[in-house]
Amino acid sequence: xxxxxxxxxxxxxxxxxxxxxxxxxxxxxxxxxxxxxxxxxxxxxxxxxxxxxxxxxxxxxxxxxxxxxxxxxxxxxxxxxxxxxxxxxxxxxxxxxxxxxxxxxxxxxxxxxxxxxxxxxxxxxxxxxxxxxxxxxxxxxxxxxxxxxxxxxxxxxxxxxxxxxxxxxxxxxxxxxxxxxxxxxxxxxxxxxxxxxxxxxxxxxxxxxxxxxxxxxxxxxxxxxxxxxxxxxxxxxxxxxxxxxxxxxxxxxxxxxxxxxxxxxxxxxxxxxxxxxxxxxxxxxxxxxxxxxxxxxxxxxxxxxxxxxxxxxxxxxxxxxxxxxxxxxxxxxxxxxxxxxxxxxxxxxxxxxxxxxxxxxxxxxxxxxxxxxxxxxxxxxxxxxxxxxxxxxxxxxxxxxxxxxxxxxxxxxxxxxxxxxxxxxxxxxxxxxxxxxxxxxxxxxxxxxxxxxxxxxxxxxxxxxxxxxxxxxxxxxxxxxxxxxxxxxxxxxxxxxxxxxxxxxxxxxxxxxxxxxxxxxxxxxxxxxxxxxxxxxxxxxxxxxxxxxxxxxxxxxxxxxxxx
Amino acid sequence: xxxxxxxxxxxxxxxxxxxxxxxxxxxxxxxxxxxxxxxxxxxxxxxxxxxxxxxxxxxxxxxxxxxxxxxxxxxxxxxxxxxxxxxxxxxxxxxxxxxxxxxxxxxxxxxxxxxxxxxxxxxxxxxxxxxxxxxxxxxxxxxxxxxxxxxxxxxxxxxxxxxxxxxxxxxxxxxxxxxxxxxxxxxxxxxxxxxxxxxxxxxxxxxxxxxxxxxxxxxxxxxxxxxxxxxxxxxxxxxxxxxxxxxxxxxxxxxxxxxxxxxxxxxxxxxxxxxxxxxxxxxxxxxxxxxxxxxxxxxxxxxxxxxxxxxxxxxxxxxxxxxxxxxxxxxxxxxxxxxxxxxxxxxxxxxxxxxxxxx
Numbered sequence: 001x002x003x004x005x006x007x008x009x010x011x012x013x014x015x016x017x018x019x020x021x022x023x024x025x026x027x028x029x030x031x032x033x034x035x036x037x038x039x040x041x042x043x044x045x046x047x048x049x050x051x052x053x054x055x056x057x058x059x060x061x062x063x064x065x066x067x068x069x070x071x072x073x074x075x076x077x078x079x080x081x082x083x084x085x086x087x088x089x090x091x092x093x094x095x096x097x098x099x100x101x102x103x104x105x106x107x108x109x110x111x112x113x114x115x116x117x118x119x120x121x122x123x124x125x126x127x128x129x130x131x132x133x134x135x136x137x138x139x140x141x142x143x144x145x146x147x148x149x150x151x152x153x154x155x156x157x158x159x160x161x162x163x164x165x166x167x168x169x170x171x172x173x174x175x176x177x178x179x180x181x182x183x184x185x186x187x188x189x190x191x192x193x194x195x196x197x198x199x200x201x202x203x204x205x206x207x208x209x210x211x212x213x214x215x216x217x218x219x220x221x222x223x224x225x226x227x228x229x230x231x232x233x234x235x236x237x238x239x240x241x242x243x244x245x246x247x248x249x250x251x252x253x254x255x256x257x258x259x260x261x262x263x264x265x266x267x268x269x270x271x272x273x274x275x276x277x278x279x280x281x282x283x284x285x286x287x288x289x290x291x292x293x294x295x296x297x298x299x300x301x302x303x304x305x306x307x308x309x310x311x312x313x314x315x316x317x318x319x320x321x322x323x324x325x326x327x328x329x330x331x332x333x334x335x336x337x338x339x340x341x342x343x344x345x346x347x348x349x350x351x352x353x354x355x356x357x358x359x360x361x362x363x364x365x366x367x368x369x370x371x372x373x374x375x376x377x378x379x380x381x382x383x384x385x386x387x388x389x390x391x392x393x394x395x396x397x398x399x400x401x402x403x404x405x406x407x408x409x410x411x412x413x414x415x416x417x418x419x420x421x422x423x424x425x426x427x428x429x430x431x432x433x434x435x436x437x438x439x440x441x442x443x444x445x446x447x448x449x450x451x452x453x454x455x456x457x458x459x460x461x462x463x464x465x466x467x468x469x470x471x472x473x474x475x476x477x478x479x480x481x482x483x484x485x486x487x488x489x490x491x492x493x494x495x496x497x498x499x500x501x502x503x504x505x506x507x508x509x510x511x512x513x514x515x516x517x518x519x520x521x522x523x524x525x526x527x528x529x530x531x532x533x534x535x536x537x538x539x540x541x542x543x544x545x546x547x548x549x550x551x552x553x554x555x556x557x558x559x560x561x562x563x564x
Numbered sequence: 565x566x567x568x569x570x571x572x573x574x575x576x577x578x579x580x581x582x583x584x585x586x587x588x589x590x591x592x593x594x595x596x597x598x599x600x601x602x603x604x605x606x607x608x609x610x611x612x613x614x615x616x617x618x619x620x621x622x623x624x625x626x627x628x629x630x631x632x633x634x635x636x637x638x639x640x641x642x643x644x645x646x647x648x649x650x651x652x653x654x655x656x657x658x659x660x661x662x663x664x665x666x667x668x669x670x671x672x673x674x675x676x677x678x679x680x681x682x683x684x685x686x687x688x689x690x691x692x693x694x695x696x697x698x699x700x701x702x703x704x705x706x707x708x709x710x711x712x713x714x715x716x717x718x719x720x721x722x723x724x725x726x727x728x729x730x731x732x733x734x735x736x737x738x739x740x741x742x743x744x745x746x747x748x749x750x751x752x753x754x755x756x757x758x759x760x761x762x763x764x765x766x767x768x769x770x771x772x773x774x775x776x777x778x779x780x781x782x783x784x785x786x787x788x789x790x791x792x793x794x795x796x797x798x799x800x801x802x803x804x805x806x807x808x809x810x811x812x813x814x815x816x817x818x819x820x821x822x823x824x825x826x827x828x829x830x831x832x833x834x835x836x837x838x839x840x841x842x843x844x845x846x847x848x849x850x851x852x853x854x855x856x857x858x859x860x861x862x863x864x865x866x867x868x869x870x871x872x873x874x875x876x877x878x879x880x881x882x883x884x885x886x887x888x889x890x891x892x893x894x895x896x897x898x899x900x901x902x903x904x905x906x907x908x909x910x911x912x913x914x915x916x917x918x919x920x921x922x923x
Contacts, residue, residue: 035623035625035633036633036680038631038632038723038724039623039625039631039632039633040631041625041626041631043626043630043631043632043723044626044628044630044631053704091703091704091705094705094706095697095701095705095706096694096695097694097695097753097756097758099713099716099717099720099752099756100705100713101710101713101714101717102708102709102710102712102713103710104710105707106706106707106708106709106710107704107705107707108705109710124713124717124720125714125717125721127630127717127720127721130630130720130721130723131717131720134720134722134724135695138693138694138695139694141688141689141693141694142693142694144689151681175673204625204626204627204631205624205625205626205627206625207625237568238627238628240627240628241628313714317630320629321628321629323565323566324565324566324629324647324649325566325628326566326568327565327566327567327568327569327602328565329565434614434618435618436613436614436615436618437614440614478618479617479618479619480618480619480621481619482583482585482619482674483585484583484584484585484673484674485621485673485674485675485677486619487621488618488619491618
């Protein structure tokens with residue numbers, strides 16, 4: 001049985017950064033992903049990464065913007081760590097080869113981004129995530145002797161030893177269908193969010209909440225799951241993301257009357273207010289009949305106000321997206337967009353070293369909730385989050401590994417259980433619903449009731465429907481009976497993961513009877529610091545989901561009214 | 565550009581299916597789906613999978629041409645399934661049926677999934693694909709020009725989808741050829757002013773018989789690339805930097821062959837095949853013909869030459885005498901040389917740099 005000091009699940013930015021950091025500390029490291037690492041969804045991050053590297057900037061300003069962006073739900077100790085360590089991390093990325101674009105002095109150029117009080121977003125055109133991910137993968141190739149890679153291995157469950165510590169994983173080699181147990185002193189979950197529980201979403205088809213659900217099932221608390229970010233600029237039909245970099249470069253948002261309606265919602269920051277504010281303003285325009293496009297369900301994003309040469313150089317990817325996916329030349333005419341599910345601020349509760357309350361289990365990146373994003377994440381803070389807390393988790397796990405023995409665990413029992421579970425799915429009779437049908441219904445349900453605006457009645461409907469879908473998913477059938485690349489059976493497992501994420505999202509949203517950050521309750525439209533300046537933790541107990549609360553860490557910034 | 569205003573209609577997709585566990589040969593299977601014409605081939609495949617047959621295997625994730633998972637062949641041409649509109653695919657289809665099959669030059673694992681590790685990733689590893697830092701590493705960022713970083717962004721934009729590898733003709737003949745994607749990756753370091761080993765990298769790739777001079781300029785990779793990385797262009801830049809800037813004379817004779825080639829066209833306006841070989845070995849001088857390596861190469865090429873003569877691809881007179889073109893045409897060719905060679909800096913086409921590729 002393979003055994004590692006540190007086993008990382010997920011090979012996006014958080015996972016790769018954790019692997020490199022743990023290997024640097026001398027631990028034996030393996031990184032496992034259900035897809036090839038460069039296919040990980042970090043690749044789709046476009047706009048950039050925030051760091052106070054300008055001589056006029058100060059990390060405290062970045063931290064304050066982040067706290068304010070979070071609607072004061074972010075933990076300020078964690079935010080201070082992230083923002084103060086950001087400049088060194090970005091310099092490290094530059095040194096290992098990221099081709100950050102430059103200013104006229106040859107220094108890294110910085111662009112404006114939403115919710116930021118000055119330009120502090122470093123970028124590579126509008127393919128920043130891709131550039132970062134590919135450069136980290138270059139480093140994994142460089143360090144191939146110290147980091148083992150299990151590419152295209154799907155994790156089916158986390159192993160637990162008799163003391164309740166996490167002791168490894170069970171996984172399936174997607175290519176051969178072979179099941180294998182891996183023991184590990186530490187497991188770091190770095191397998192992203194759960195966007196596919198929504199339809200449409202900007203997230204890739206692989207983003208199915210695997211890590212969140214596996215940790216939850218092992219007993220780890222999930223925190224602030226109700227905080228789901230809708231990105232203001234997604235293509236109406238497919239939900240494909242148009243980077244915030246477009247507004248960073250100066251693009252306007254217009255309603256059907258040609259008004260820059262952000263004047264009403266955010267007279268100072270306009271289009272560069274934080275994402276929850278912009279998405280709500282757009283949704284109000286659409287709901288009040290000032291939307292554009294078929295059915296008035298969209299808003300115009302006007303990039304033509306940006307000089308064409310600049311657009312072609314710095315926003316080339318969205319020029320192509322516009323042409324290919326919406327039939328619009330964004331350098332010549334406005335493109336129709338609307339808010340769309342993009343990111344979950346919540347996730348597996350961790351401390352600032354990525355530790356979950358379960359010994360031996362870490363989490364970093366979108367799967368985790370430290371919480372640096374609180375109620376609303378600022379654009380270009382997600383890449384930073386993955387790298388800072390991926391590194392810290394890797395370092396901490398490596399140090400922990402040095403002082404403990406390899407856990408002893410009866411992995412064979414878990415291996416047999418998971419293999420039997422997969423066989424049972426394959427053998428299901430064709431008398432229930434297809435996995436794809438249930439997934440579609442779940443996505444549309446979440447996008448209707450757990451979206452930009454929410455209320456008690458809608459959320460209750462969602463919760464009841466999810467209970468039914470969960471029941472149905474346990475009998476959902478598939479076609480593929482093979483072992484090699486049986487993506488069908490993996491889809492059935494992913495559906496189970498997404499349902500857990502959706503259920504906890506709705507429970508959190510019902511629980512939080514106020515409006516803060518991405519959670520806007522039309523029946524509780526005000527922020528209520530007295531009652532709700534606290535985190536909502538959900539743990540899976542014997543009786544099902546159990547809700548508890550934990551305090552928000554405040555260091556230097558007291559809650560205040562949030563205006564942009 | 566996509567026309568997004570047409571209503572959904574029926575499209576028939578003919579997929580190449582292969583189940584390695586069945587013991588059966590690959591076969592074709594048709595499915596009819598209903599989608600608007602601007603939707604993608606990937607969406608059609610996923611609809612077929614969701615509605616009719618969950619066992620259809622294809623790697624895919626982002627649906628927006630950035631993750632690089634869904635490289636396939638559509639009507640015989642390499643493409644990302646998510647980046648190919650159904651109406652465009654239908655135009656290239658035979659009998660109104662859109663054919664989708666796995667990429668070429670790589671072993672098929674199942675249905676539309678190929679083994680990229682065995683071919684593509686092994687070759688990426690071959691080009692030392694990481695930055696070797698110029699020393700000393702500065703405390704802050706390296707100070708480098710905006711243009712240099714925008715320039716390497718074109719090769720950085722490669723999503724490793726394998727479309728160029730799929731249809732590389734040189735790789736078809738010589739599977740050991742490092743290939744377009746890995747060499748484009750190599751340019752990303754050679755073009756990076758922060759890298760310390762530009763000469764070593766170039767020398768390595770020039771001396772390798774399966775390196776930069778193994779490319780045959782067929783442009784297939786340029787057409788195949790969904791991200792405008794222009795892999796062949798990057799290979800040509802590696803050659804130009806190796807030969808013009810670093811004066812690397814390679815054991816494959818690639819550098820002299822290229823000089824002979826461009827020299828002949830400059831002189832005659834057209835290629836003069838019989839003179840190409842001697843000049844490749846002996847340079848432009850008349851005595852070059854007697855270079856021993858040229859004789860050896862000529863001897864080994866005799867069977868090909870005889871076949872070409874028998875099939876009428878060359879005539880004895882056509883081979884021995886230079887081809888003639890009208891004097892005004894020759895002047896036009898030579899004016900191109902004057903224009904390009906007369907510039908103070910080498911002109912490199914790069915869509916990120918040139919930016920305004922149309923008015």
